[in-house]
Amino acid sequence: MLRHWHVSFLSFCFFFLFLFLFLWTSYDEISATRTFSVDLINKTCKTCSDKSTVFNYTFCSASLQEIPVSRTTNLQGLAIVAMELALQNATHTLSVIKELRRNETWGHPFASACLRDCDVLYSDGVITLVDAVAAFLEGKYGSAGAWLTAVMDGATTCEEGFGDMEEASPLTEQNYSVFQLCDVALCIVNLLVSHA
DSSP: OHHHHHHHHHHHHHHHHHHHHHHHSOHHHHHHHHHHHHHHHHHHHHHHHHHOSSOOHHHHHHHHHTSGGGGGOOHHHHHHHHHHHHHHHHHHHHHHHHHHHHOTTSSOHHHHHHHHHHHHHHHHHHHHHHHHHHHHHTTOHHHHHHHHHHHHHHHHHHHHHHHHTTOOOTTHHHHHHHHHHHHHHHHHHHHHHHTO
16 A cells, blocks of 8 residues: 555656646747657657667657657656656556456456466556656666666566467557557667767
8 A cells, every 4th residue: 555655646746747847848948849859759769769679669759749748858858758658557557457357257267367467567567667767867777777677578478478378468558558668768768878
């Protein structure tokens, strides 16, 4: 319960941080930097997709542009936006998993075992994402990258568990989104390290 409160409080703080940054920026500044920031998003997503065969450029660009503050920020801000989106998605996925587990009529016993494993992976993943954001804000980019990689591994393990049991995964979309958002954040963190 304490962990859940900690994550909710942190998400609440991030929301108001982004709201403050957005409101603090005047309309003229937003208009002047919007083109630059969209270019930054597109350039960043293109650079990342060129470095990886699993990185989805379209997903990256659409996800980052969906958040208004990302259009008025720098590379560090984009990393925080991506991590916040990953945290929101992981938290939502954990809620979906718990709902599926409460539905006793859902699936085969093997599927129930997979859901139990995913519950553990995402419970840990949410806390790990909070740690990743904290490490990033402290300038510990190596630690942030390691935490993001761990969450990506968790999403992959969750998805592959269903395949190993020859069960259809009810979480394919959620696992993909969490994996991709963490990959976006990880790539940006690595770009920051390489430009340091």
